[in-house]
Amino acid sequence: MARQAQAAIIADNERRIEVMNLSSAAPEKGFGAHTLHTEAGPFLWTTLTGCWRCEQPMLLWDAMRSNPRQQYDSAPAVQVKSKVGITRYENHPEVHRLVDQWIRETGADIGKARIELRRSKTKGEKYSAFVCPSCEALAGQFFISCIYAEHWSLISAPLLRKADLPDPSPYLHPRKQPAHRPGPETQQTPQNPARGRPPGTSRVSDARWARQIREKLALDEQHPAEKTVPFPKQSAQSGLF
Ligand SMILES: [Zn+2]
Numbered sequence: 187m188a189r190q191a192q193a194a195i196i197a198d199n200e201r202r203i204e205v206m207n208l209s210s211a212a213p214e215k216g217f218g219a220h221t222l223h224t225e226a227g228p229f230l231w232t233t234l235t236g237c238w239r240c241e242q243p244m245l246l247w248d249a250m251r252s253n254p255r256q257q258y259d260s261a262p263a264v265q266v267k268s269k270v271g272i273t274r275y276e277n278h279p280e281v282h283r284l285v286d287q288w289i290r291e292t293g294a295d296i297g298k299a300r301i302e303l304r305r306s307k308t309k310g311e312k313y314s315a316f317v318c319p320s321c322e323a324l325a326g327q328f329f330i331s332c333i334y335a336e337h338w339s340l341i342s343a344p345l346l347r348k349a350d351l352p353d354p355s356p357y358l359h360p361r362k363q364p365a366h367r368p369g370p371e372t373q374q375t376p377q378n379p380a381r382g383r384p385p386g387t388s389r390v391s392d393a394r395w396a397r398q399i400r401e402k403l404a405l406d407e408q409h410p411a412e413k414t415v416p417f418p419k420q421s422a423q424s425g426l427f
Contacts, residue, residue: 268331
């Protein structure tokens with residue numbers, strides 16, 4: 187591909203990503219931070235976004251299986267999948283159940299996007315895509331994966347282990363204090379952001395996120411999303427699938 191054409195595609199995709207981010211927000215900003223905790227359920231993040239065609243707000247989500255043998259003390263940073271196949275974990279009944287429960291408990295009056303099989307025009311492969319519940323417009327997974335971390339909220343996580351805090355007894359009972367008093371480093375533990383951090387806050391910075399997106403675009407200039415996702419309105423809308 188000619189260098190100029192490639193640059194034009196990258197610029198166009200960057201513009202679409204910008205528009206996608208402008209129309210997306212973290213659900214916790216509208217409905218409050220609310221995280222469900224399950225025994226060994228998924229890590230589940232949602233974003234609130236507007237349909238590019240009819241502007242209807244809808245919830246999109248990304249889910250990651252947890253390891254039942256692992257004890258987590260914080261949630262991993264959200265890393266939304268950029269490609270999906272015919273089946274996807276987001277369509278698992280348990281994941282749907284948790285999204286529905288979160289909607290019920292927060293009173294969020296926002297509909298879920300639907301997940302439907304769509305065919306990629308460029309490769310002809312079927313895949314499970316998010317579509318608008320009102321007008322059935324496709325929300326391309328590649329562009330969903332480019333929504334900044336700050337626009338996602340953690341809405342469900344497996345039970346998180348409480349951060350290990352120093353045993354308070356040496357302070358309450360000075361006589362039982364061990365020979366080596368806890369050093370300043372230990373005493374400052376509650377302020378240490380790496381340990382007492384609430385779930386959902388270990389996020390990739392926007393600068394790093396943007397850099398990752400630029401790298402993705404440069405490596406993947408023929409990504410089918412560029413052909414299958416007419417985003418935003420100004421671009422060609424015909425021949426989607
Ligand atoms: Zn729509």
